Amino acid sequence: MGFTRKRKGPEGTRYQALYDDARGVRQTAGTFGTRKEADRAWQRAESRIAEGKAGDPRRARQTFRTYVEERWFPNHRIEASTRQDYAYALASHVMPYFADMKLQDITSETVREWITHLKKQGASAYRIKYCKTAILNAIFTTAVNDGVLVYHPSRGVKTDPVPEKPRQIITADQFARIYEALPDATAQLLVETDIESGLRWGELTELRVKDLDFATGILTVSRSVVELVPKFHPEGRRFLVKDYPKGKRWRRFKLSPQIVAKLKAHAEANNLAPEDLFFSRRRAEPPKLELLDPDTLTFEGPNGRTYTHGTTTAYSLGKCKCHHCRAAYAAYRAERRSQGKDNPRKPRIIDDDPHISANWFRTRCWHPARAAADLGWSPRIHDLRHAHASWLLAGGADLQVVKERLGHRKISTTERYLHTLPTADETALEALAKIRATQAGQDAPADLEAQLAEAQAKITQLQAVLADQLIAQHTETRPNLRSV
Structure with missing residues (x-):
């Protein structure tokens, strides 16, 4: 139970509002000039505790x-x-x-x-x-x-509107041009799998052999990987695998037979195990070292001078990075460090994670292929997912089916891909042209007259059906009226 304590000081009589918080610790709700104000203060504090909104006003300082x-x-x-x-x-x-x-x-x-x-x-x-x-x-x-503040400063504050720009979708022809310009077969298969499945980049690069049933073509999307700066990674690494995709629920859908066959051939050619990634960063085998005789073998450097292998000058001035020259330079640096003459940098940590970096793929594969295709605009890798959705809907796929394939939470998100292809408005333009031609006094096409006649016949038929239904309803309701 709160109370008010009377206090006397240099400024005269003051009243301190006291109450016990949820932990039973005595707290103050402030000091006031009148007892009435102090009573109201500790009563408000106790009311907040009863509502589960206990807080110390001093925390706001x-x-x-x-x-x-x-x-x-x-x-x-x-x-x-x-x-x-x-x-x-x-x-x-x-x-x-x-x-x-x-x-x-x-x-x-x-x-x-x-x-x-x-x-x-x-x-x-x-x-x-x-x-x-x-x-x-x-x-x-x-x-x-948490009771630190009693007032929400940013609630209701508006920002400038951010207009939603229309999506530009990759057409089949544009995709084919990018596909042909990719550097190798693995990059082509990765991009084709992306547009055939509509996977996000994190889902695509975490796709493992066990996730695809080659017999049925059913793909299970159950994980995703994100690329982080090491200081934000729980273990200080670059890639973090999550046991769920975006949306936090698994999804299953079927792939086309041709892409399933290509993925199966890719797995067999690379001897991939069920736990292996379909697309990974594979390191090239180091070249075999050629044994040289550093006492007699010399070479001409890029500056025109002659150097002997296995010396520091051959490494630094001759720009030779063979095994012998690297070893000589390493021994030289080690001797200086032992004498305390150098302050070496921290050794580079070799990242053995097999996941493909999005930035690496963009700069080494996607951007060069996009430039070679000369599309007139710059699609992103993520636009392959948009193209997958747009192509399905333009081809007549069910909206709910597309929503489930893409893993959208709301169907309104999937609806954004309707009518996004350049040819989406052609039907509307054809209808507009027919109406304008009719209003201009031109003869309507023969097929249009046939369509109008067929529509009129259907309307007459529907009117007859509705009349029969009204008569039947009237007949059924009359006995009920007599009984009432």
Whole structure:
């Protein structure tokens, strides 16, 4: 039970509101000039405890940086890739403005001023919306739920609209041109599997032999891999395999017989086991070392001078990287380090993870093939997934089936791919041309007259059926009326 304590000081009589928190620890709700105000303060505090919203007003005096870095961010449950994105967005756009402010001093006006500040710095409308909606709202919502704040500063604050641009879909001809320009058969198979299945990059590069039933052609998507900066990886590595795809539910669908046959031939040619990845980064075997006689064998360097193998000058000036020259240079550096003359860098950690890096595939395979195809625009690898959905819907596939294949949560997401191909409006244009031709007094085509006659006959038939149904209903209701 809370109470008010009377206190006397240099400023006169003051009244301190006291109450016990949920742990039974005595807390203060503030000091006031009248007993009535103090009574209201401890009563409000007890009401919040009863509602499960207990909090200490003094916690709102901590800075934004302290709360985010020590309490919110370490304990916020999000995916590792999302945590990485949040960290960079916080460092670039949020912390420079809010870091030293006290939580209790941040208001809706402060948030609006921050949005204006980002716009002046040249941040895009999408980036501002992401920082405000995804990050700032989450921070303040947690602070309110935990009782740190009683007011949500960013709720109701609007950002500039981000227009949804129309999708540009890869056509079959454009895909064929990119496919032919890819560097090797493995890259071609990877890209063809992507457009045949509509998999996301993380699902495609985590696809293993055991996930495809070669007999039935059924593919099971049960995992995904994300590429991270090592400091955001739980084990300090680059690739993190998740035991679920995006959407957190498995899905199964059938692949075409031709792509199943190609994947089976690829697995057999490379002796892939059930646990092996279909597409992986395979290291080339190191070349066999040629034994040389460093005392007698010399060579001419790129600068025109003659050098002897197995010397430091041959390695550094002659640019020779053979086994003997590398060993001589390594021995030279080791001797200097033993004498404390050099401060060597940390040894490079060799990453033996077989997953393919998205950036590597873009720069080595996709971008060169895209440039060679000369499409007039720059499709991404992810646009193959969009093309898969658009091609299926344009070919008459059921909307619900496409939704399940792509793993969308809402069917409205799948509906965005309707009428996205360049030929989608041709039917509408043909109908418009027919109407304009008729209104202009031109003779309607013969097939149009036949269609109109057929439609009129169907309308007459439907009218007759409706009349028979009305008569039957009238007959059925008359006995009921007599009984009433």
